[in-house]
Amino acid sequence: GAGVSQSPSNKVTEKGKDVELRCDPISGHTALYWYRQSLGQGLEFLIYFQGNSAPDKSGLPSDRFSAERTGGSVSTLTIQRTQQEDSAVYLCASSLNPAGGPDTQYFGPGTRLTVL
């Protein structure tokens, strides 16, 4: 079946603009995760959804970052008033997340965001 897909694959924006990044998880996966991969910070966890709710927003770096998930499927990560330090590859992952323990996370190809 299809894997995790993300769009756009590349996004170049100007400082101060808002951007929306999209993630389509594997069908049937209830858990969805956003990560950020940058040269300086490595791979950082941003936010986790179980269904449509986000029990863990601890990794969001500032209040300019927000995310939502609708219908237990597609998720969007929104960055408002982008800054140059937001430049990174944003990765989405999904998992079955059965009760009682962590499950393997499957990653999408990422969106490379460049803020000029």
Added chain:
Amino acid sequence: GDSVTQMEGPVTLSEEAFLTINCTYTATGYPSLFWYVQYPGEGLQLLLKATKADDKGSNKGFEATYRKETTSFHLEKGSVQVSDSAVYFCALSDLQGGADGLTFGKGTHLIIQP
């Protein structure tokens, strides 16, 4: 909080050499441990995992054993190939740490020369 420490490299080896990439961790609870691999131009893929002490994960000739006493999950392969050139990430998932996201090490860039 939880953390993962691994050698960053780059690690350069000749084909057929023995590989070890060290990984140690700190965790609040009893984590599951993972190795992910990122080949050039591709996304992150799970290589192997272990969910409890003394478990051995294995895949594609790679192995790693969950050592609770030394809080380690070192990755090994007996004979590497050029096609193993990639970035390898050690990671943990610790539900008792309060988050279900993975905590990653910085990644180890492995270069295999023919």
